[in-house]
């Protein structure tokens with residue numbers, strides 16, 4: 419059993435676990451980095467795992483759980499916590515088992531991202547204005563977790579590009595203005611807006627529960643079709659998607675970026691992301707989601723990702739799911755919803771789609787809202803007529819077909835004109851004493 423450490427500083431706002439350990443190291447005199455690593459994580463080289471040291475169980479033991487359990491630490495204090503919502507159910511179950519079993523593991527490898535070349539495990543980011551503020555308010559700077567999320571390349575608070583640091587030596591370091599950092603790239607106004615949107619999206623997603631990635635994938639396809647990037651009836655095209663992506667403000671920034679994200683600028687990866695069912699890198703999903711829905715307000719973009727099942731779905735071959743598997747047929751539940759509303763605007767709102775998209779879809783089905791409603795009133799009339807005749811027949815079990823005709827003339831005539839087959843079926847229940855006369859009435 420690990421011995422508890424004496425003084426346990428509390429979290430300072432949104433600092434990362436690495437930042438807390440570096441602060442702890444500084445408070446205790448900046449002695450041996452190895453000793454601090456051994457004390458906090460039972461690993462002399464723990465400082466090299468800047469995103470999440472493997473022996474978090476040891477850390478929870480020596481801090482007496484006062485700073486959170488292993489799951490909380492991963493979710494809230496490490497950059498790789500953002501991977502968790504994107505994990506498949508089986509991978510998530512495996513991670514939870516590792517969290518509970520108490521053995522030290524490499525979290526990045528556990529998340530299936532060991533070979534990923536899209537983000538760096540050792541690189542850290544900071545905002546110079548944030549450092550200034552921290553130093554004057556607290557005397558010590560911190561690594562903010564919001565600056566370390568995937569896709570976080572600007573400080574959303576100050577609208578400044580973040581500096582990147584890749585420390586080469588094994589050390590517990592807090593950010594300083596003299597850090598050996600790469601200067602932040604200059605950004606245009608449009609790029610800055612895009613980067614802030616993406617950065618806030620990443621922060622929201624990091625706080626999300628497990629995402630339904632199959633539905634998210636389908637909703638992305640739906641988004642492309644609603645925005646006219648791809649057609650409603652053809653499979654998605656790799657180059658078409660890439661051309662669309664290249665028109666986004668964020669792409670000029672990605673293309674100039676010196677980091678691994680630079681390889682996303684081409685946009686060809688979007689096609690594979692949508693077609694493949696395997697779990698792909700969260701950064702791709704964040705960038706795609708931002709590009710698809712950056713014209714919306716931030717909360718709507720996040721809500722679409724967190725609750726994709728509330729939106730109409732399309733699969734990659736151009737066939738609808740909620741709308742039905744055939745383009746010329748609306749499924750019963752959508753049909754019911756459409757006939758229950760009074761305007762197309764209302765229908766679009768309830769289906770969570772745009773007016774333009776709904777009208778287009780109705781046209782493809784060869785119908786309109788007015789037509790659907792008139793069909794519905796025909797159905798209601800049919801039911802009323804049928805029930806009315808049925809009641810007469812139940813009350814007069816010995817009636818003949820002439821009796822039915824004479825006593826239920828209006829519903830009988832309506833059925834003969836609009837639903838003759840159903841009338842035949844109904845009349846088949848009446849005794850055949852005058853069956854030869856049926857032809858007179860039908």
Ligand SMILES: [Zn+2]
Nearest residue numbers: 545548573576
């Ligand atoms: Zn800042």
